Amino acid sequence: MKVSLIQMNSVSDKSANIEAAARLIERAVAEEGPDWVSLPECFDFLGGDRAAKFEAAEKLPDGPAYAAMQALASRHKIFIHAGSILEKPEQGDRLHNTTVVFDRGGTEIARYRKIHMFDVTTPDGAQYRESNSFAPGEAVVTYPCEDMIVGCSICYDLRFPDLFQALAARGAQMIALPAAFTQQTGKDHWEVLCRARAIETQTFFCAPAQTGAHVVGNEKRLTYGHSLVVDPWGHVIAKASDGVGIVSTRIDLSQVDRVRRQIPVAQHKVRFDLSAPEH
Numbered sequence: 001m002k003v004s005l006i007q008m009n010s011v012s013d014k015s016a017n018i019e020a021a022a023r024l025i026e027r028a029v030a031e032e033g034p035d036w037v038s039l040p041e042c043f044d045f046l047g048g049d050r051a052a053k054f055e056a057a058e059k060l061p062d063g064p065a066y067a068a069m070q071a072l073a074s075r076h077k078i079f080i081h082a083g084s085i086l087e088k089p090e091q092g093d094r095l096h097n098t099t100v101v102f103d104r105g106g107t108e109i110a111r112y113r114k115i116h117m118f119d120v121t122t123p124d125g126a127q128y129r130e131s132n133s134f135a136p137g138e139a140v141v142t143y144p145c146e147d148m149i150v151g152c153s154i155c156y157d158l159r160f161p162d163l164f165q166a167l168a169a170r171g172a173q174m175i176a177l178p179a180a181f182t183q184q185t186g187k188d189h190w191e192v193l194c195r196a197r198a199i200e201t202q203t204f205f206c207a208p209a210q211t212g213a214h215v216v217g218n219e220k221r222l223t224y225g226h227s228l229v230v231d232p233w234g235h236v237i238a239k240a241s242d243g244v245g246i247v248s249t250r251i252d253l254s255q256v257d258r259v260r261r262q263i264p265v266a267q268h269k270v271r272f273d274l275s276a277p278e279h
């Protein structure tokens with residue numbers, strides 16, 4: 001199986017972002033011939049205030065980002081893990097940050113809503129309050145891709161190992177983490193956390209990211225880039241730098257079985273809820 005990760009610099013212009021994503025997917029198809037392609041978090045819209053985000057959001061399955069990715073999947077007969085799309089809610093006054101996945105026929109086979117909200121003040125003083133505009137998802141999501149099970153996660157989810165353990169327990173052999181990781185936290189935490197999650201779950205870990213400066217009102221939001229693929233042993237087997245582009249690699253599923261046979265952590269796991277003494 002060949003995977004391609006698309007690294008983007010999305011802005012608050014939805015049609016330009018969709019066009020850029022489509023161009024990069026077409027290029028990946030022409031140059032790399034991938035089976036599975038993933039876009040980064042918020043590929044369709046990054047930045048803007050709350051009103052602009054609501055304006056850009058789609059009531060899935062309607063909307064231009066959904067339609068464009070669905071058409072590309074069926075035209076090129078590839079799986080598309082559509083990073084995340086701003087989703088208008090059924091009810092309530094907050095959006096969802098939502099991955100949609102299409103199979104080779106363009107059929108939607110999974111939908112995952114980001115669970116952990118990025119409500120953080122980074123050391124440079126930048127404030128992020130994702131939950132002002134977004135409501136968290138509540139479901140752990142996996143899907144079949146040929147003979148492989150893929151697990152879903154998004155960006156800040158990376159910091160919560162329990163989610164990845166839950167994905168591995170549901171059979172995930174590859175995990176996707178579309179991201180728009182901040183430049184400041186990215187330089188210290190991105191690669192080490194991606195490698196840690198791959199080692200702990202013994203999965204292939206595919207993390208396509210946003211990169212560069214994204215203009216948000218009068219401010220610039222800076223993202224880290226460095227999209228990467230980690231193998232189940234924890235080696236980085238493909239990695240982008242900080243420009244827009246594509247990173248591709250072949251993955252061999254037998255490596256998951258081999259690593260799990262060599263170090264059977266899932267079988268050695270201690271259930272603390274059962275064994276911990278009560279105080």
Ligand SMILES: O=C(O)CCC(=O)C(=O)O
Nearest residue numbers: 118155156180181182185
């Ligand atoms: O966890 C981090 O440091 C970055 C997360 C992030 O940028 C996000 O979830 O949008």
